[in-house]
Amino acid sequence: MSNADFYSQFSSEEEEFYAITLLGKDGRIIWATQTHWVGFTDSQPRKELREPSRVYARVGKVWANLGQSFVVVRSADQMLRFMVSGGNALVEPDLFEVGFKEFLKPEIAIPDGAAGFSHSSFFEDAAFKRVPNPKLRMRILSRDDRRCRICGRRPDDHLDLELHVHHIRPWSRGGVTDAKNLITLCNTCHKGLEPHYDMNLFRYTDDEKLSPNVKKAAEEYAEGVLEYRRIARESEIEE
Numbered sequence: 001m002s003n004a005d006f007y008s009q010f011s012s013e014e015e016e017f018y019a020i021t022l023l024g025k026d027g028r029i030i031w032a033t034q035t036h037w038v039g040f041t042d043s044q045p046r047k048e049l050r051e052p053s054r055v056y057a058r059v060g061k062v063w064a065n066l067g068q069s070f071v072v073v074r075s076a077d078q079m080l081r082f083m084v085s086g087g088n089a090l091v092e093p094d095l096f097e098v099g100f101k102e103f104l105k106p107e108i109a110i111p112d113g114a115a116g117f118s119h120s121s122f123f124e125d126a127a128f129k130r131v132p133n134p135k136l137r138m139r140i141l142s143r144d145d146r147r148c149r150i151c152g153r154r155p156d157d158h159l160d161l162e163l164h165v166h167h168i169r170p171w172s173r174g175g176v177t178d179a180k181n182l183i184t185l186c187n188t189c190h191k192g193l194e195p196h197y198d199m200n201l202f203r204y205t206d207d208e209k210l211s212p213n214v215k216k217a218a219e220e221y222a223e224g225v226l227e228y229r230r231i232a233r234e235s236e237i238e239e
């Protein structure tokens with residue numbers, strides 16, 4: 001689609017919207033939007049509070065380039081249709097701010113990997129427990145090839161070596177117990193980490209973000225939409 005064709009559905013490239021994504025994953029609904037920082041929680045560890053931000057129409061172009069569909073929502077009817085079919089939508093600000101006030105309140109945002117935040121609905125329950133459960137621990141150890149990601153040593157070759165599954169962003173600073181924030185380190189490297197918080201370690205856990213695989217992302221998006229529709233249909237039957 002040419003730029004002129006693409007922007008013909010908007011008043012200008014700068015027309016403002018809320019960009020909303022509704023997907024399903026393993027029976028859960030996850031939603032995403034652009035957010036900005038509005039404050040911190042009083043609880044310890046303190047967590048960031050963020051609120052949805054408006055974006056320009058050109059965000060639709062970004063989605064299109066990633067092989068993701070989107071709809072433009074300018075009426076309550078279109079909004080209802082979007083709530084049933086999921087995926088991406090650019091929602092007119094008036095419609096969103098009036099009809100979806102509950103989404104506009106500040107929400108706890110969880111640091112996700114090296115940069116950015118995700119809504120808590122993105123994470124499994126295990127992410128909010130300090131200690132990784134055995135299944136998650138095994139997943140990290142096998143992802144990391146059962147070796148320390150700093151020195152490369154493995155217990156098979158070094159008798160006194162212990163492997164630890166370590167939070168890259170510390171739990172005390174709002175880091176979650178999630179694959180992207182966990183890494184395998186040996187006892188020596190773990191003790192030697194100075195400062196105890198080394199952002200560089202994220203490069204070992206978040207390869208996808210460094211070299212985004214557009215085809216895979218588009219497939220995951222399509223699967224997420226199908227799963228969302230399945231969940232939406234089921235909850236309709238229950239009501």
Ligand SMILES: [Zn+2]
Pocket residue numbers: 148149150151152153185186187188189190
């Ligand atoms: Zn090591």
